[in-house]
Amino acid sequence: MAKITLKGNPIHTSGKLPKVGKKAPKFSLIKSDLSKAKLKDFKGSKLILNIFPSLDTGTCAASVRKFNEEASKLENTKVLCISRDLPFAQARFCGAEGLENVITLSDFVSGKFGKKYGLLVKDGPLANLLSRVIIIIDEEGIVTYTQQVQEISEEPNYEDALKAL
Template structure:
């Protein structure tokens, strides 16, 4: 299990991120339009996973804004912002903020957090995803 900090306090996750050079676990998420986003749909592309607890926190919202800016200059790369927020929350945020260069994926009904080792198992945010960035090469 990995350890993350929140306000200087350490908390554990359910596992570890995929090791560098290993195959990324497959996943299925729900897009803001309620469509399925699966890892198999992204095969052959570089994928950046911006994983975070909730779009409704200032730090997480800012990360989505920053990834949106950076994604504009990336070729053959999909930036996928992943949380367990309902798809409607991500859609609302992206619409209000003019976010168009990233996709959002909700893990509210998947095992994504377990597969990627990012489920917080203790602390005030136990049950949601820890912040992490994973880069998946083609």
């Protein structure tokens, strides 16, 4: 369980992030067209999992914009922006912002992704949303980098995450 903060107030997550050097846990998330996306669908590509509570916050929206900008410069890399927002809200946000280099995925149905990856917020005002995390997965499905943002209202360290590719 990670101890993180929201505006300085302690909150907790459901477990520990996947270990660097190990296979990434399988997942099934919902795309904006309501079809399913599974980890195996992305085999052969490097993945940046940009995970956050909700696109309806300035910090979360900023991270999606930043990774959208960076994604266009990356070879053989897909950026998956994951939250518990409804797929319709994710599609609306990306459409309004003109974001075409990221893939939004939702964990709204069951929260299994957040539990399996150990990043579901357990308490406080963001309970049952996802904490702010970056996970890099290589072409073979191995976790090569993780970053749990300690203060959930702050942006991730983009530079460190991108260097890990």
